[in-house]
Amino acid sequence: xxxxxxxxxxxxxxxxxxxxxxxxxxxxxxxxxxxxxxxxxxxxxxxxxxxxxxxxxxxxxxxxxxxxxxxxxxxxxxxxxxxxxxxxxxxxxxxxxxxxxxxxxxxxxxxxxxxxxxxxxxxxx
Numbered sequence: 001x002x003x004x005x006x007x008x009x010x011x012x013x014x015x016x017x018x019x020x021x022x023x024x025x026x027x028x029x030x031x032x033x034x035x036x037x038x039x040x041x042x043x044x045x046x047x048x049x050x051x052x053x054x055x056x057x058x059x060x061x062x063x064x065x066x067x068x069x070x071x072x073x074x075x076x077x078x079x080x081x082x083x084x085x086x087x088x089x090x091x092x093x094x095x096x097x098x099x100x101x102x103x104x105x106x107x108x109x110x111x112x113x114x115x116x117x118x119x120x121x122x123x124x125x
Contacts, residue, residue: 002020004099004104006019006108008048008118009051010118017122027040028100029098029100031050032063033050033097035048036108046114046118047110047112050108051108052107053104053107054095054103054104054105055102061095061103066098067096068103070094072094073093080094
């Protein structure tokens, strides 16, 4: 059984929600940048775009790393590493851009709004 924690960003606010099977099965195999229908999580009329996430060890997903594998990359300033000195680079571990069973958190952004506000849809759950 796969369980994901969804963090949905809508302008200046964000909402956290957990999903389990069968809703979570719709996220398997999706990549960063793809869109997901709101019907999948009970927000009909909405469309969400996947912007990132983390795996079970806390490593961030990286959009330019294909697949669902873990990899150590030599990176400079940017996603997953903020250099204390200018020009500094380090080797950091990242997860690929595809959602798998090892993914724990998925970050979503609202692409298209539905008829009801998100806070109202997810207030009872």
